[in-house]
Amino acid sequence: MSDNNKIAVLGGGSFGTAIAQVLAGNGHAVKLWMRDAAQAEAIRESGRNDRYFPGLTLSPLVEPVTAIQATLETADVIFVALPSKAFRPFVADTRPFFRPGQIVISTTKGIEREGFRLMSEILVEALPQTHVGVLSGPNLAGEMMQKELTATVIASPDARVREETQRLLGCGYFRVYANIDMYGVELGGALKNIYAVISGLAAALQVGENTKAMIISRSLAEMSRFAVALGANPLTFLGLAGVGDLFVTCTSSMSRNFRVGYAVGQGTPLEQAVAELGQVAEGINTLELVREKAQELGIPMPLVRGLHEILYSDMTIQQVIKGLMTAAQNSDVEFILPRQA
Numbered sequence: 001m002s003d004n005n006k007i008a009v010l011g012g013g014s015f016g017t018a019i020a021q022v023l024a025g026n027g028h029a030v031k032l033w034m035r036d037a038a039q040a041e042a043i044r045e046s047g048r049n050d051r052y053f054p055g056l057t058l059s060p061l062v063e064p065v066t067a068i069q070a071t072l073e074t075a076d077v078i079f080v081a082l083p084s085k086a087f088r089p090f091v092a093d094t095r096p097f098f099r100p101g102q103i104v105i106s107t108t109k110g111i112e113r114e115g116f117r118l119m120s121e122i123l124v125e126a127l128p129q130t131h132v133g134v135l136s137g138p139n140l141a142g143e144m145m146q147k148e149l150t151a152t153v154i155a156s157p158d159a160r161v162r163e164e165t166q167r168l169l170g171c172g173y174f175r176v177y178a179n180i181d182m183y184g185v186e187l188g189g190a191l192k193n194i195y196a197v198i199s200g201l202a203a204a205l206q207v208g209e210n211t212k213a214m215i216i217s218r219s220l221a222e223m224s225r226f227a228v229a230l231g232a233n234p235l236t237f238l239g240l241a242g243v244g245d246l247f248v249t250c251t252s253s254m255s256r257n258f259r260v261g262y263a264v265g266q267g268t269p270l271e272q273a274v275a276e277l278g279q280v281a282e283g284i285n286t287l288e289l290v291r292e293k294a295q296e297l298g299i300p301m302p303l304v305r306g307l308h309e310i311l312y313s314d315m316t317i318q319q320v321i322k323g324l325m326t327a328a329q330n331s332d333v334e335f336i337l338p339r340q341a
């Protein structure tokens, strides 16, 4: 592809804005599509996306737009940064506007309820004429806007997608590593949100450092067990989109999922915690779906089950913790020593 690629980013929230800013910083003109005309106008006038990043000036190469047909028809590379709940309806509505040969990359870290579909699966199914990829990794949008040194993963079976994404996004503060396990990379990004909620909850309870390490390590064991049962490569979970993203979201109060967990740990009812956040916390929806899927497939997921009990049953946090800590002792790395049934 030439250097004159037309680039579109769909979704004017935190991550869409952050990705657009990285692209623009590399000298690429970017159309940042959002559905809200007033928000687009406000960004055009102020040069900032104050709702998400107050006071931070956007590159003049980021152009807020609202005309979706023109945006899609003219783009060569499209990054989708919409919440998972909006993903399928959006693709269904705009499908006729996509062109053969376009690169379409999902940055969404969620799962669709119907059929337990990942976003890349929705894209591949609905837009077979395009080249699909997934971008995921330890990428807090707020830190990317501050140009903190950051790395991410572009996953796609298609070498052109991987190479083009590395070329467009890579710069002095943003490194893009490649993977071909698109399913594993995407599942890693979705699953870690659940464990970020648990970690936020644990932080509110002022747990010790050993406890934090145990939660993160056992989260990794549980999410990789689940993902491998569904067809992911276990080694993906050693990379940025696995342990990297798990680490950042489980340790940072910038993570919205962590913040929801923290609020619940302090006694705020879940609904209120989500409402007060005012942004997407994918982990709450993902928790429900993963719990159902794990039950259906008979995959043990004690942390998922425990969080679900805390959020939706009468059990106290202390009762759930006691149940987890006194359960039968088991294998550390089950890919080496198989887990006892």
Ligand SMILES: NC(=O)C1=CN([C@@H]2O[C@H](COP(=O)(O)OP(=O)(O)OC[C@H]3O[C@@H](n4cnc5c(N)ncnc54)[C@H](O)[C@@H]3O)[C@@H](O)[C@H]2O)C=CC1
Binding pocket: 011, 012, 013, 014, 015, 016, 034, 035, 052, 081, 082, 083, 084, 086, 090, 107, 108, 109, 110, 139, 140, 141, 142, 278, 279, 280, 282
């Ligand atoms: N914020 C972050 O640090 C990162 C977020 N992500 C993922 O990116 C996805 C988007 O998250 P954020 O941008 O952070 O959320 P956000 O809550 O900051 O923004 C979401 C945006 O999508 C818009 N939106 C919602 N429904 C829509 C629809 N039907 N049509 C068009 N626009 C719609 C909202 O108006 C809002 O501007 C999530 O799946 C998240 O997990 C991935 C990496 C990092």
Ligand SMILES: O=C(CO)COP(=O)(O)O
Binding pocket: 109, 137, 138, 139, 140, 141, 193, 196, 245, 248, 249, 254, 255, 256, 257, 258, 280, 281, 282
């Ligand atoms: O995925 C993220 C960082 O990699 C952002 O996490 P939150 O959605 O919890 O803010």
